[in-house]
Amino acid sequence: MIHSFDALILGGGAAGLMCAIEAGKRGRRVAVLEHADRLGKKILISGGGRCNFTNIYCQPENFLSSNPHFAKSALARYTPADFLGLVEKHRIPYHEKTLGQLFCDRSARDILEMLEGECRSAKVSIFVRTQIQEVSRDASFVVRTANAEFRAPALVLATGGLSIPKIGATSFGYEIARQFGIRIGDPWPGLVPLVLAPEERSRYCDLAGVSADVIASCDGQRFREKMLITHRGLSGPAILQISSYWKKPQPIAVDLAPGSEVTAIFRDPKVRRDVGTLRAELRKAMPNRLADRWVELGLPASWTSAALADFERQTHAWILVPAGTEGFEKAEVTAGGVDTDELSAKTMECRKVPGLFFIGEVVDVTGHLGGFNFQWAWASGAAAGRAL
Ligand SMILES: Cc1cc2nc3c(=O)[nH]c(=O)nc-3n(C[C@H](O)[C@H](O)[C@H](O)COP(=O)(O)OP(=O)(O)OC[C@H]3O[C@@H](n4cnc5c(N)ncnc54)[C@H](O)[C@@H]3O)c2cc1C
DSSP states (O other), rough: EEOSSEEEEEESSSHHHHHHHHHHTOOOOOOESSSSSSHHHHHGGGGGGTTTTTTTTOOOGEOSSSSSSTTTHHHSSSHHHHHHHHHTTTTTTEEEEEEEEESSSSTTTTHHHHHHHHHHHHTTEEEEEEEEEEEEEESSSEEEESSOOEEESEEHHHHHSSGGGGGGGSHHHHHHHHTTTEEEEEEESSSOOOOHHHHHHHHHGGTTTEEEEEEEETTTEEEEEEEEEEEEEEHHHHHHHHHHHHHHHHHOOSSTTTTTTGGGGGTTTSSSSSSEEEHHHHHHHHHHHHHHHHHHHHHHHSSSSSHHHHHHHHHEEEEOOOOEETTTTTEEEEEEEGGGGBBOOTBBSSSTTTTTTEEEGBBSSEETTTTHHHHHHHHHHHHTTTTT
């Protein structure tokens, strides 16, 4: 059986659905081909089941890319307010959690149902459980599945990155890019917990569950948020954010007591310079168990002012060389991907393969934690959808 459309969108996740809606609204006959048994599985598990669907403070600075300017155009033409307009039109209750992050009050299902409803209104054809066997190109693009052939003059790759393979992530987008001679930058796991080397692990990981307000920094970036000690290393928002910038064997630095001077009290000559006082001061700046461990493992060599200054410095710059990350199995996002130099920043169309588009996470644009990755999916999806 041969199906003909104006555009074929491979991948029915956040970017693919937004692209289909925008193109469908403009009267284009579009089909979404999805290999999983349902659309938008990642949307359903996102934001702990409540989908952090955008961030009202979204700026180009919230994204990593080899070309930091690439995302600007799409982000400016489909803003958080545009997506919020859709959410409000569907009367989906939401709230701002922190730092501009908007979450559903009820469930991520609301967002998926909204997108599915918009697809229906825009007369988008959806094909789930569709295993794509081959993509080729003659006068148009041809996508072969086990029992059908789909043809269209435009093909959009919206198959996402490599994170969370168990819910359907594949390297398909990168393979199609290679097939058409489109350059890709090596993908790496982003927003992912870090694994500590055995020595550090034995020192700290029995404190699993302890969470502290820190500044994590690496590669010229710094994030002040929570850090969580895990059974194998470090996680929590500050660590997830910095993980996207980390490459082995770079060190990361963690300020365990941002804004506090934990040894300031010792400037008073009447204060005894001893472990008990130091521990008590540290406990004011970080959780008790972490404070106790930090003193136990890093007791100043002496009680001289120089040794105390050294202790102070180390408390604000715990230098670690992580052994690795928890990998794509646990990564919230895939960094790297389709080289943005290959794409039009306005439409996401390949410069050297007219009619071929890449959108969403498969492209080398990766958001910080906090709703930015969905905003990129919506914005890049809308950019392509308006050009189909
Ligand atoms: C646990 C978790 C929580 C997250 N929470 C948030 C959050 O709260 N806020 C936020 O902004 N971001 C969040 N993210 C990131 C966000 O989900 C992604 O950045 C976003 O979904 C990317 O959209 P996409 O459409 O490019 O890819 P996806 O949403 O991954 O969609 C790709 C689609 O393509 C399909 N596909 C893959 N290969 C094939 C193939 N060969 N044939 C056909 N179909 C295929 C997949 O099944 C999938 O449906 C989270 C990610 C994870 C893993």
